Amino acid sequence: YEPNSFGGPSQTDRPLWQPLPVTGPTGNHEAPAHAEDSDFVQAGDLYRLFSEDEKVRLIENLAGFIAKVSRDD
Structure with a gap:
């Protein structure tokens, strides 16, 4: 994206x-x-290797971003 304020x-x-x-x-x-x-x-194989805590964090992270999507997006 240009212009940007970081000299990118x-x-x-x-x-x-x-x-x-x-x-x-x-x-x-x-x-x-x-x-x-x-x-x-x-x-699926990777998900099954996750600990329960990792599974919870993954699902909460995905759900948090999906919740921000609107029908207009």
């Missing part, structure tokens, strides 16, 4: 990246899907 980043006309010389074929490739892939397994 500002917009320039420079590209975000520079070209990289390569040899051979290149392209965008999707990572192969695996049968055990799931968007929720890793998060």
Whole structure:
């Protein structure tokens, strides 16, 4: 966000990246899907490792932020 009062980043006309010389074929490739892939397994496994106190803090933190959301947001 600019301008800001902390002397942070500002917009320039420079590209975000520079070209990289390569040899051979290149392209965008999707990572192969695996049968055990799931968007929720890793998060669930981590949650089950939490102590009861950590679980309470996580839920209270999430609920506190979600409670501030309005239908207009």
